[in-house]
């Protein structure tokens with residue numbers, strides 16, 4: 001684990017909530033808590049990118065192409081080359097505690113290769129196996 005992660009546990013969560021990391025996305029990354037809403041999962045995935053929590057990114061996106069080993073490698077490279085500066089959730093549709101599916105539209109500002117860029121995505125989330133008891137998972141971008 002990177003030392004920066006341990007130090008930042010009591011700092012503000014990278015997802016932009018007003019909470020500390022250990023009261024926000026940290027327990028989700030550690031598997032101590034599950035996301036209640038699709039937005040929470042989306043925020044925790046953003047923080048996971050910012051903190052290079054590669055395993056969390058893999059388990060919350062089980063349908064991604066490639067083997068776990070390939071994805072682990074790609075995500076590590078991507079996390080090393082990208083600095084995440086902020087997240088703005090623009091809109092959510094369903095994805096609540098009683099829903100099986102939902103979308104979250106967001107903007108994330110990052111820099112890579114010396115240039116600052118904005119990723120805007122409308123993401124689809126679904127509960128595992130479409131079951132009300134399943135945890136929220138990232139499926140794919142819609143546009």
Ligand SMILES: [Zn+2]
Pocket residue numbers: 013014015016017021024025026043044047
């Ligand atoms: Zn957070």
